[in-house]
Amino acid sequence: MSNPSGKRLLLIEDDVEFATSLASRLCESGYAVEHCADGRRGLTAALSQDFDALIVDRMLPGIDGLTLVKSVRQQKSTPVIYLTTMSGIDERVQGLEAGGDDYLVKPFAFAELLARIRALTRRTTQPLTRLNAGAIEMDLVARSVTRAGRAVELVPQEFKLLEFLLRNVERVVTRKMLLEKVWDVYFDPGTNVVESHISRLRASLNAGFDSDPIQTVRGEGYRLLAIK
Amino acid sequence: MATVLWIVNGTLTATLLRDNDADIETVGNGFRDEGIEEAVEVIKQRLGNPKYGRHIRPDNYMVLENDQGEVLAGNLPLQPRRMGVFSTLLPMPKGPHGEPFPATLLGRGTEIAPGAYLFVGRDVRPMLATRARIIDAFVLVAIGAVAIAVAAGLYLGRRLARRVDAVARACESIVAGRMDDRIELTGGDDEWDRLASVINDMLNRIAALLENLRQVSSDVAHDLRTPLTRLRNRLERAREESATSADYVGAICAAINDTDQILSIFASLLRISQVEAGGRKLKFAAVDLSALCERVFRIYLPVAEDYGHRLTANLAHGMVVQGDQELLTQMVINLIENAIHHTPEGSAIELALAGDMGGVLAVTDDGPGIPKDQTEKVLQRFYRLSSSRGSPGHGLGLALVAAVVQLHGGQIALEDAAPGLRVSIRFPA
Numbered sequence: 001m002s003n004p005s006g007k008r009l010l011l012i013e014d015d016v017e018f019a020t021s022l023a024s025r026l027c028e029s030g031y032a033v034e035h036c037a038d039g040r041r042g043l044t045a046a047l048s049q050d051f052d053a054l055i056v057d058r059m060l061p062g063i064d065g066l067t068l069v070k071s072v073r074q075q076k077s078t079p080v081i082y083l084t085t086m087s088g089i090d091e092r093v094q095g096l097e098a099g100g101d102d103y104l105v106k107p108f109a110f111a112e113l114l115a116r117i118r119a120l121t122r123r124t125t126q127p128l129t130r131l132n133a134g135a136i137e138m139d140l141v142a143r144s145v146t147r148a149g150r151a152v153e154l155v156p157q158e159f160k161l162l163e164f165l166l167r168n169v170e171r172v173v174t175r176k177m178l179l180e181k182v183w184d185v186y187f188d189p190g191t192n193v194v195e196s197h198i199s200r201l202r203a204s205l206n207a208g209f210d211s212d213p214i215q216t217v218r219g220e221g222y223r224l225l226a227i228k
Numbered sequence: 229m230a231t232v233l234w235i236v237n238g239t240l241t242a243t244l245l246r247d248n249d250a251d252i253e254t255v256g257n258g259f260r261d262e263g264i265e266e267a268v269e270v271i272k273q274r275l276g277n278p279k280y281g282r283h284i285r286p287d288n289y290m291v292l293e294n295d296q297g298e299v300l301a302g303n304l305p306l307q308p309r310r311m312g313v314f315s316t317l318l319p320m321p322k323g324p325h326g327e328p329f330p331a332t333l334l335g336r337g338t339e340i341a342p343g344a345y346l347f348v349g350r351d352v353r354p355m356l357a358t359r360a361r362i363i364d365a366f367v368l369v370a371i372g373a374v375a376i377a378v379a380a381g382l383y384l385g386r387r388l389a390r391r392v393d394a395v396a397r398a399c400e401s402i403v404a405g406r407m408d409d410r411i412e413l414t415g416g417d418d419e420w421d422r423l424a425s426v427i428n429d430m431l432n433r434i435a436a437l438l439e440n441l442r443q444v445s446s447d448v449a450h451d452l453r454t455p456l457t458r459l460r461n462r463l464e465r466a467r468e469e470s471a472t473s474a475d476y477v478g479a480i481c482a483a484i485n486d487t488d489q490i491l492s493i494f495a496s497l498l499r500i501s502q503v504e505a506g507g508r509k510l511k512f513a514a515v516d517l518s519a520l521c522e523r524v525f526r527i528y529l530p531v532a533e534d535y536g537h538r539l540t541a542n543l544a545h546g547m548v549v550q551g552d553q554e555l556l557t558q559m560v561i562n563l564i565e566n567a568i569h570h571t572p573e574g575s576a577i578e579l580a581l582a583g584d585m586g587g588v589l590a591v592t593d594d595g596p597g598i599p600k601d602q603t604e605k606v607l608q609r610f611y612r613l614s615s616s617r618g619s620p621g622h623g624l625g626l627a628l629v630a631a632v633v634q635l636h637g638g639q640i641a642l643e644d645a646a647p648g649l650r651v652s653i654r655f656p657a
């Protein structure tokens with residue numbers, strides 16, 4: 001399999017059929033994937049090798065996912081995403097408190113996982129004061145945005161949304177990711193919340209310009225393009 | 229009983245011996261001070277010689293003898309010169325006071341002077357009679373006490389048995405499947421009533437959990453069937469009617485959408501049952517409801533606009549409730565989405581919050597409202613008004629709202645906003 005990104009993932013998942021299928025799809029998306037079917041071996045692998053992200057099931061034979069992540073966290077800061085059927089509110093909170101970075105409940109769309117892995121593996125840890133993508137610049141301290149040097153007025157909701165898109169520039173972000181990370185909404189609302197906000201942001205951002213840097217990716221989400 | 233007898237006996241005997249010793253001492257003193265004649269006088273006086281104005285002591289016996297074996301004074305015949313404390317049978321057919329004989333004397337023999345033997349004794353029968361009377365009284369009291377104890381014991385035992393029976397009956401009945409049976413309270417506010425009411429509370433909780441479980445099972449069994457049927461039907465049609473690979477792709481996309489719908493219903497059901505089970509109460513923290521509503525309002529302002537509604541907010545500041553941030557967020561969102569979905573374009577929706585600690589959250593719209601007889605039903609799972617069949621949703625939104633309100637100890641009311649619907653939620657202070 002090709003591995004243009006050079007990124008390595010460790011998949012710790014006891015459902016071998018599911019894991020195999022998932023691993024091959026991740027490979028097709030450019031990742032090198034190692035798979036462990038139990039917690040003990042998973043922990044050993046996570047500690048002895050360097051991965052760009054861990055994908056961890058919560059219910060594992062040997063060591064459960066939560067304990068595994070806690071143990072890894074004591075020595076390493078490898079990003080962790082849980083992949084689990086445990087969907088309770090408390091279970092997500094527990095997972096993140098144990099040191100996980102993201103929590104995805106099974107079943108899920110592959111695009112959703114891929115988007116989240118991309119967001120995790122390109123994460124920068126330094127606190128930034130400025131973000132930019134192409135002609136768009138955001139000053140996080142002054143809370144101001146310019147596009148091609150022209151000031152863009154954004155209401156706080158639009159600012160938060162654009163900030164998240166800028167942090168994930170050139171990457172697909174899903175509706176679910178936006179709901180969770182921008183608005184703290186952890187369930188699927190019955191209205192087009194994301195679409196409404198994206199359209200407001202587009203209106204503010206594109207006023208006076210003829211190009212739209214926010215690309216709609218059908219069936220997946222949105223991508224902010226770095227265009228001049 | 230034996231102890232009492234022993235104490236009574238000892239006390240009475242000691243008293244009698246003390247009296248004897250007092251007599252011996254008096255006679256002895258008389259002899260030492262003024263000689264044998266005085267001793268004789270003292271004896272006569274002690275024995276109640278009317279000459280000395282003394283009352284007759286019917287139980288008192290004395291004899292003073294010299295070394296020639298002559299009785300110098302006393303009311304007894306010559307006695308063998310036995311020393312120390314002893315009891316002796318009175319050898320006279322009839323006592324000096326006419327009492328029936330033989331009588332047993334308990335007394336002491338001593339020499340008050342060389343050759344002068346004094347015996348002082350007392351008839352033990354009065355003592356025995358006293359003892360008998362004390363014992364009689366004691367036995368009577370003991371019998372009474374035992375009788376009262378037995379009666380009280382029986383009564384209390386019966387009462388206890390009745391209460392235990394009541395608990396046992398209720399439990400057996402529940403074991404037999406009558407989950408709504410409860411232990412009857414006597415209203416006495418005693419420890420039994422407290423225990424019974426605690427057990428009843430526990431049973432109520434168990435019953436609620438069971439009902440919750442039953443409800444979820446039946447929801448899963450019945451209401452997930454509908455979308456699953458649709459999905460199956462779609463796949464079957466795709467197999468039979470698809471001609472091109474584009475047809476297949478279309479069918480697969482539609483099937484994935486159906487699956488997502490089913491998963492979304494499933495997630496909502498699980499969420500409701502999780503909330504109804506009440507375990508989240510343990511994780512309650514202070515939640516700034518004003519800030520939460522403000523946040524939801526900001527999120528939904530453009531959404532409502534896109535659906536052609538006017539969303540406004542009228543929020544009191546600093547309203548704090550003990551609760552679960554995430555569930556309260558979902559509650560407010562569900563209320564607003566409910567209003568968006570079930571009112572025609574151009575309707576006004578107001579999110580209002582009044583009061584500070586505790587208080588009322590209300591979402592009011594000016595849409596068609598809900599018929600009065602159905603306000604209860606719309607809070608149930610999967611219930612949908614016939615007028616809202618065309619609008620999106622699975623009939624779970626308000627059910628979750630009701631569950632969240634209940635978890636927070638609040639009260640939900642669906643009122644006629646004339647026109648429209650007002651859902652108001654009162655939180656405990």
